[in-house]
Structures are given as C-alpha cells and as structure tokens.
Amino acid sequence: MRGALVLGVLLLLSAAVWCHDASPPGKPALIGCRSPDKETFTCWWTPGSPGGLPTVHRLYYHRAESKDVRECPDYTSGGSNSCYFDKSQTTLWVEYELTVVATNALGNATSNTLRIDVMNVVRPYPPKNVVLQVKQSNDNPYLFIGWQSPLNKTKTYGWVTIKYQLRVRPEKSKEWKIYDTDLQRNFSLHTVDPKVTYEVEVRCALDHSTWSEWSTTASIKIPGSSQKDRLLWVLMLVSLIPLLTAVCALVVKRNSVKQCLLPPVPGPKIIGVDPRLLKSGRAEDVVSALFGNQKLANMKARTEETEEFISVSDSRDWLLPDERLSEKVRSLIIPNSFVFGAKTQSFELEKAADGKENPVLDRSSSRPGDGRTPLSPAPELQSLRASKDAASRSAGQCPAHSYVDIPTPEDCRTPEATSDDYSRVKGVHGEDVLLEEERVPPCPDAQIQPANVASDYSRVAEVNSDTTVLLQNLPVCKERQHHDAGWTVGKKPEPPGTEVSTGSSTQLVGSGYVDSVPNFC
Amino acid sequence: MLAPESKQLLLVLDAEVLCSALMCKAVDIPDLLDRASQRSDKLHSLSNMLALELESDLPAIGRVTMPRPAMCHTSSLLTPNDKEQALQVSESTLMSLARSLLKAWQYPVGVLSNSANLLPHQSKASISNKLQELQEHSRNLEDGLDVLSGKMGPTAQILSTLPYRGGSDLGQDKMSKLINFNFLLSCLRRDSHKIDSFLKVLRCRAANMQPNLC
Numbered sequence: 001m002r003g004a005l006v007l008g009v010l011l012l013l014s015a016a017v018w019c020h021d022a023s024p025p026g027k028p029a030l031i032g033c034r035s036p037d038k039e040t041f042t043c044w045w046t047p048g049s050p051g052g053l054p055t056v057h058r059l060y061y062h063r064a065e066s067k068d069v070r071e072c073p074d075y076t077s078g079g080s081n082s083c084y085f086d087k088s089q090t091t092l093w094v095e096y097e098l099t100v101v102a103t104n105a106l107g108n109a110t111s112n113t114l115r116i117d118v119m120n121v122v123r124p125y126p127p128k129n130v131v132l133q134v135k136q137s138n139d140n141p142y143l144f145i146g147w148q149s150p151l152n153k154t155k156t157y158g159w160v161t162i163k164y165q166l167r168v169r170p171e172k173s174k175e176w177k178i179y180d181t182d183l184q185r186n187f188s189l190h191t192v193d194p195k196v197t198y199e200v201e202v203r204c205a206l207d208h209s210t211w212s213e214w215s216t217t218a219s220i221k222i223p224g225s226s227q228k229d230r231l232l233w234v235l236m237l238v239s240l241i242p243l244l245t246a247v248c249a250l251v252v253k254r255n256s257v258k259q260c261l262l263p264p265v266p267g268p269k270i271i272g273v274d275p276r277l278l279k280s281g282r283a284e285d286v287v288s289a290l291f292g293n294q295k296l297a298n299m300k301a302r303t304e305e306t307e308e309f310i311s312v313s314d315s316r317d318w319l320l321p322d323e324r325l326s327e328k329v330r331s332l333i334i335p336n337s338f339v340f341g342a343k344t345q346s347f348e349l350e351k352a353a354d355g356k357e358n359p360v361l362d363r364s365s366s367r368p369g370d371g372r373t374p375l376s377p378a379p380e381l382q383s384l385r386a387s388k389d390a391a392s393r394s395a396g397q398c399p400a401h402s403y404v405d406i407p408t409p410e411d412c413r414t415p416e417a418t419s420d421d422y423s424r425v426k427g428v429h430g431e432d433v434l435l436e437e438e439r440v441p442p443c444p445d446a447q448i449q450p451a452n453v454a455s456d457y458s459r460v461a462e463v464n465s466d467t468t469v470l471l472q473n474l475p476v477c478k479e480r481q482h483h484d485a486g487w488t489v490g491k492k493p494e495p496p497g498t499e500v501s502t503g504s505s506t507q508l509v510g511s512g513y514v515d516s517v518p519n520f521c
Numbered sequence: 522m523l524a525p526e527s528k529q530l531l532l533v534l535d536a537e538v539l540c541s542a543l544m545c546k547a548v549d550i551p552d553l554l555d556r557a558s559q560r561s562d563k564l565h566s567l568s569n570m571l572a573l574e575l576e577s578d579l580p581a582i583g584r585v586t587m588p589r590p591a592m593c594h595t596s597s598l599l600t601p602n603d604k605e606q607a608l609q610v611s612e613s614t615l616m617s618l619a620r621s622l623l624k625a626w627q628y629p630v631g632v633l634s635n636s637a638n639l640l641p642h643q644s645k646a647s648i649s650n651k652l653q654e655l656q657e658h659s660r661n662l663e664d665g666l667d668v669l670s671g672k673m674g675p676t677a678q679i680l681s682t683l684p685y686r687g688g689s690d691l692g693q694d695k696m697s698k699l700i701n702f703n704f705l706l707s708c709l710r711r712d713s714h715k716i717d718s719f720l721k722v723l724r725c726r727a728a729n730m731q732p733n734l735c
Contacts, residue, residue, distance in 0.1 A: 039604055064591050091602045093711050095590055117590065119714055158725030158735025159604040159718065161562070207562075207717065208569045 024107025025051040028081075028100045030114040035122045037151050038160050038206055039087050042078035045100045045111060053104040059083040064095035064115075092118050122209040125150040127164065127185075127202045132220040135188075141222050143168075143189040147202050147215065157183065164204045165211065171197040171219065195224040553669050554724040560662045561619075561720045565713040567655045571648060572706040575699070578642065583700045593708035594685045595625050600715055607722045608733060613676035619719045620666050622712045623659065625683035630656050632689055633705060640702060641695045662716075 026048020035041035047057060059072035072083035083098075096118070100111040127147040135144050149162060166187055167176040181187050192198060198221075201214040250257055579587075590596070600618050601607040607615070634656050637649035670677035691701040725735035 064589060087603065087605070093600070093602055093715060117711070119711065158722055159607060161721055207714065208566050 022052040022106055025049070025053075025055045025102040025104045025109045027109040028057060028102045028111040030098060030100055030111050032114070033098075033116050033118075033121045035090070035118050036124050038092070038118075038122050040085055040090050041118050041121060042082055042084045043098055043114070043116075044078070044082045047081060048102060048109055051104045051106060053106060055102050055104040057081065057100055057102050059098060059100045061096055061098045063091065064097065090118055094118075122206050124162065124204050124206050124209070124212045126212045126215040127204050128215075130200060130202055130215050130218040132198075132200060132218050134220060134222055137190070140190070141192060141194060143192045143198060143200075143220065143222070144186065145189065145200055145202070145218075146186040149185065150204065150212070160206050162204055162206055164202060166200060166202040167214070168198055168200050171199060176201075192222050194222050194229075197221040550669065550672055551724065551727045553665065553672075554720065554727055557662060557665050557669060558717070558720045558724045560658055560665065561713070561717040564655060564658045564662060565710075565717040567651050567658065568706065568710045568713040571651055571655070572703075572710040574644070574648065575642070575703050575706055579699060579703050583696065583703065587700050587707075588704050590707060590711060592704075593711065594629070594687070595622055595683045595708065595712050598622065598625075598681055598683060600719075604735075607719065608726075608735060611676065612723055612726060613674045615719045615723055616666070616670050616673055616677040617679045617681075619716045619723075620663075620670060620677070621679075621681040621683065622716050623663050623666065624680055625685065626659065626709060626712060627663070629685045629687065629705060630659055630709070632685075632687070632691070633702070633709075635689075636691050636698070636702070640698060642699075 028045045028047045030043065030045045033041050033043035043059065045057070045059070047055065059075075060069050061072070062069045072085075073089055074084040074086065075082065077084035094117065096114075096116050098114045098116070102109045102111075127150055129148045131146040133144040133146070134141050136142075145166060145168075147164070151160070151162065161183075163183060164181045164185065165178060166181060167178045168189060169176045170193075179187060179189075189198075197219055199217050199219045201217050203212045203214050205211045598618065598621060600622075601610050601615075630652070634649070634652040637645055637652050640648065642648060687701070687705070691705075692698040722735055726732040729735065
C-alpha cells in the first residue's frame with residue numbers, strides 16, 4: 001500500500017518534472033457568429049493559452065426560453081475552432097446563449113457567454129464570378145458587369161431577399177463610384193472612356209443585414225478604337241486627296257507657276273554698258289563696258305565736265321533758277337530729234353538759241369504735217385546753251401551721243417550706230433529744224449550696247465501743240481521697250497487728260513528726266 | 522337625405538360589389554402582396570436603423586440591465602422561426618400573424634414617437650423624424666393588409682391581441698428612458714423583420730408554381 005502510494009507520488013513528481021510547462025488551459029474567447037443565408041450559422045472562438053497538454057474545446061448552447069443545454073452539433077464544417085449550426089438547428093428571432101469550454105488533463109476553462117439572435121448576425125458572403133465585358137451600343141462602348149449570387153438558390157425574394165451594390169473606378173483614380181442594383185445580377189455602365197482600365201467590385205446584403213465584403217476586384221480595359229476614331233481617320237484621308245491633287249498640279253505646272261510667282265526680273269541695263277564685260281571682272285573689260293569703245297582720255301577734265309550738264313527733274317521742288325525752265329526741262333525731248341555731238345550740231349544749236357524758239361522743248365508750236373520738228377524760241381535755252389557751251393568747249397570733236405547734256409571728251413568718236421535711231425539735224429531754217437532722212441534703225445543685239453544706245457528712244461515725228469508730240473513708229477526692239485522709261489514723249493506729266501499722240505505713235509510714258517548717263521569715251 | 526360621407530361609402534361599396542360580381546381583377550393578390558412587401562421592407566429598414574443608432578450610444582451598464590427580448594410584449598405569439606416552418610404554415614395563418622404583430626405595435630410606436638423629443642440623445646431630431654415616418658408606414662401597411670386579408674379567407678381575419686403594458690411613460694430618469702427606448706426598438710426590429718419575412722414568403726408563394734423553392 002505504502003509502496004503504491006510512494007510510486008504514485010513519484011510518478012506525479014516525475015510527470016511534473018517531465019512536463020513542467022503543463023497547466024490548465026487558458027480561457028477561450030468566443031469571437032462571434034455569422035449566418036450567410038438566414039438558414040444556418042457558424043460561430044468561432046479563439047483558444048486561450050495552451051496548457052501544454054492536449055486541449056479539447058466544447059461549445060454549449062441553449063435557447064433563451066429553454067433550459068435545455070446542448071452541445072455543438074458540428075465542429076468541422078466551419079473550420080477549426082468553430083461550430084456550425086445547420087438548418088434544423090437554426091432558429092430565428094430567438095436568443096442563443098453560447099459558451100466554450102476548454103479542457104485538458106489538468107483542468108478546464110470556460111469562455112464568455114455570447115448572446116446572439118441569428119437575425120442580427122446575418123451577413124452573406126460576397127457575390128461570385130464577377131464578369132466584365134465591353135459591348136457596343138450605337139457605336140459607343142459600354143461596360144457590362146455580371147455576377148452570381150453567393151447563395152446556391154436562384155429564388156431571391158422569398159424567405160431571403162438579396163440586394164446588390166457595385167463600385168467602379170478608373171484604374172488610376174482613388175474614388176469609387178457606387179451603384180445600387182437591388183435584385184439584378186448585372187449592370188451596364190455607359191459612362192466609360194476608351195483606352196481606360198476600370199476596376200469593379202460587388203457586394204450584397206440579405207434583407208437589411210450588414211453588407212458582405214467586397215468581391216475580388218475585376219478589371220478590364222476599354223479598347224481604344226471607336227467609331228469616332230475611325231471616322232476621324234476617314235475624314236483625314238478624304239481631306240488629303242484634294243491636297244495631293246493640288247501638289248501634283250503644282251509639280252506638273254511648275255514652270256508656269258514659277259513664271260507667275262517669280263516673274264523674271266529685268267536685268268540691269270545701263271545704257272552704254274555691257275554687263276557681260278562687267279561680269280568678267282577684268283579691268284580692261286570693266287572699263288570697256290563702262291566707257292564703250294571710246295578711249296579713255298582726260299579723266300580729270302571729264303569729271304569736272306560731268307557736273308556741267310543740265311540736271312533735269314520731274315519734281316517742281318528741284319532747284320532751278322527758272323521755273324519755266326524746270327517745266328520745260330521736264331518735258332524735254334532728248335535726242336529723238338536733236339542730234340548733238342558734232343561741232344556742227346552745237347553750232348546749230350547755238351544758232352537756234354539765238355532767237356528762235358526751240359522746238360525741242362515741246363511747248364513750241366508745231367505745224368502739223370511737217371516732217372520736221374520746228375524749233376521754238378526758248379529763252380530757257382540760254383542756260384541750255386550755257387551748258388552746251390561748256391560741253392562744246394570740252395567736247396571737242398566728239399561725235400553725237402544724242403544727249404543734250406552730255407559733255408563729250410575730245411577723242412570721242414561717234415559710234416556707227418549713233419545715227420540709227422536719231423535724225424540728224426541738217427540745219428535750222430528759221431523756225432524749222434531740218435532733219436536728215438530717217439532710217440528705220442536695225443535692231444541691235446540686246447546685250448551689246450552701242451555707245452549711244454540710240455535704239456532705246458523713239459523719234460519725234462512731229463510736235464503737234466504745246467502738249468503733244470507725235471512720234472515715229474519705229475520698230476523698237478522688244479528687249480528695249482522697258483528702257484523707255486527715261487524719255488518723255490513731250491507731254492506734260494500733270495494734265496492727265498492730255499492726248500499723248502495720235503496715230504501710230506508709240507506711247508511712251510516717262511518721268512521726264514534726262515537719262516543722265518555720263519558718257520565717257 | 523344621405524350625408525355626403527355616407528354617399529361616398531355607398532359608392533365605394535357599390536364599386537366593390539360591382540367589381541366582385543364582374544370577376545374583375547383590378548388589383549390581384551400577388552400585386553397587392555408585392556406592394557405590401559415593399560412597405561414592410563421600408564418599415565423594417567427604418568426600425569433597423571433606429572435600433573442600431575440607439576444601441577451604439579447605450580452604455581455597457583444599460584446593455585446588461587436591459588430586459589431580454591423574451592420580455593417583448595409580442596413574444597407570446599407563436600410564429601414560424603425558420604424557412605421550413607414558414608413554408609409549411611398556411612398563407613392565411615401567415616397573414617394573420619403578420620397582421621397581429623402589426624396591430625400590436627400601433628400604440629407603442631405612438632408612445633415612442635411622442636417620447637422621442639424628450640430623449641436624452643444628441644440626434645433626437647433625426648430619431649423623431651424616423652419614428653414619425655415609421656408610424657405612417659405602419660398605418661398604411663395595416664390598411665393594405667386589411668384589404669388583402671379580406672381576399673384570403675376567414676383565417677386571415679383572425680387577430681391575436683398582444684397588449685402593450687409598458688405605459689405611456691418610458692421612464693423617469695435619463696438612463697431608464699434610454700434603456701426602455703432601446704428595448705422597445707429592439708423588440709420592434711425583431712417584429713418588423715418577422716412581418717417583412719412573412720409577407721415576402723407570401724408574395725413568393727403566391728407568384729410561383731414551386732413555392733417550396735421560396
């Protein structure tokens with residue numbers, strides 16, 4: 001007997017030594033319960049500190065109005081540390097009192113008492129299989145969202161009425177937009193933008209229970225191309241066709257377009273100057289271009305002389321001593337009928353200046369029908385004469401250039417073509433200036449400028465009145481036509497209604513200035 | 522010479538007689554049940570919100586001392602408590618039960634509505650509004666169910682009396698007021714859920730070929 005007792009004590013001690021961590025179990029705690037379908041419910045607890053020994057947990061419950069304590073019918077269906085109540089065990093609108101007892105070899109521990117009404121713990125699970133689809137409606141994309149009830153049955157407005165709620169947001173946004181769908185298990189969202197990814201979540205509630213958790217997020221990207229984009233592309237292509245046509249037309253007709261947009265600029269044409277010679281750059285070429293065939297002589301003297309010619313201007317502001325002179329000068333006809341160059345000519349001029357009117361100045365009266373150009377007395381010719389005197393002094397034997405003012409150096413020779421476009425004055429007879437026979441001048445080469453450039457001017461056929469001079473219809477070279485700007489036809493520029501000429505005269509409109517190209521021989 | 526009111530009543534009665542004689546189905550039962558369910562749903566929603574609102578502010582001591590739901594004045598009424606039972610009980614019985622519960626709350630809801638302004642609660646204005654709305658829904662549902670029960674048979678006409686013995690005063694002190702308010706609202710929430718569930722089962726059963734799937 002005593003031996004057995006000692007043995008028992010020894011065993012206990014050894015057991016105590018062996019498992020020195022063993023203790024009665026800690027107190028478990030009931031967390032809560034959940035009914036996902038208003039027909040069943042599950043309760044969970046957390047075990048207390050383990051006693052080191054195998055512990056058994058048991059749940060006991062009783063309904064409020066009865067004293068009948070029952071144990072949990074199912075410990076496994078709900079997972080670990082749970083108790084599952086099936087349909088037959090579930091009663092609504094009745095209070096349950098639940099407790100959990102943890103037991104191990106050394107003792108037990110009882111949890112808190114949990115009172116629940118199943119009605120209050122109804123909370124469904126989230127909806128299942130959320131499906132997203134992009135569909136088209138009138139060429140506009142919309143998002144179709146579909147899901148399934150968490151409950152197995154399809155009838156949802158009998159014992160249980162389920163309602164849904166979904167939320168949508170664009171991927172990068174943080175704000176959800178919530179939509180209620182009540183009993184419907186699908187939803188169409190039309191306010192979607194193309195090329196945007198959307199996230200969707202759905203949840204549900206039974207009657208007016210607590211909402212379920214949000215379902216797993218489903219996302220979808222709305223495709224970018226829409227009918228609008230396609231239309232845009234079509235419009236762009238269509239608008240390109242006329243553009244291409246225009247470009248082709250331009251390419252084909254580029255020459256005429258060029259002609260239109262960039263008309264050929266007339267090259268500079270200085271009378272007596274050959275631009276080809278200028279271009280070559282050689283000194284002798286430059287000189288010959290500028291001075292023509294005449295020899296260079298007395299450059300110094302020439303420079304002085306050049307200042308002595310008449311300055312003619314079409315502006316009234318020009319400073320001239322004599323107002324009348326300025327007017328006359330403006331309408332001065334130059335060499336057409338007045339050949340100036342030889343001694344004889346200057347003499348003739350002087351002669352004419354003596355007391356006769358100078359018909360060169362267009363105011364002079366002219367007899368119509370005359371083939372000659374009458375000279376009218378011109379007091380203004382005094383100054384003219386003065387300059388001519390100076391010119392003749394220095395001119396020497398220089399041949400005709402046909403410029404009134406141009407002083408000719410001594411060794412000037414008359415170029416052969418001089419006489420082509422001009423009529424030589426044979427002599428002055430009374431009031432008339434007799435001209436030589438006129439010849440139709442040949443058209444010289446445009447590029448080769450004879451010294452006198454006589455071909456640029458047209459001859460006066462007749463001076464009609466104070467305001468009119470008739471010109472001869474000379475075959476003026478086409479290339480020269482644009483050079484006529486410097487010569488007047490002998491009309492006053494002011495009166496616009498003035499008849500310039502009649503018949504077959506060439507109309508020349510000019511600014512009235514003398515082409516004062518210094519002619520260096 | 523008939524008074525105008527009686528004239529109106531006669532007209533209504535004539536219409537009813539005419540209607541039933543001609544077998545007209547101006548508003549049939551499923552449609553009426555649908556309307557009734559919608560109203561009961563709204564009623565339950567309001568009572569649920571109220572109960573939760575007040576419960577959150579109740580101190581722990583109040584929760585402990587609060588009477589148990591078994592103490593609700595309507596607890597004595599035996600009702601189906603799960604789906605199987607609800608599907609087994611006859612439709613008329615379900616209707617009768619729903620009507621009885623509704624009638625039992627006519628007076629207490631009035632008491633609650635009147636006491637709302639004296640309630641020591643921060644959002645008593647909102648509570649008062651909800652209670653008034655609830656009262657109106659309750660009255661409307663009662664009238665509707667009266668019409669429905671008339672079409673369903675004699676059993677549906679039976680009304681169980683469930684007297685309220687709480688009195689018009691919810692308590693003298695602040696804590697009593699709060700506790701009693703909470704208790705009443707919790708009872709109301711339960712009963713409004715019952716009414717809603719029963720009517721929805723009735724709706725499902727009336728509209729379906731396979732009522733057992735409700």
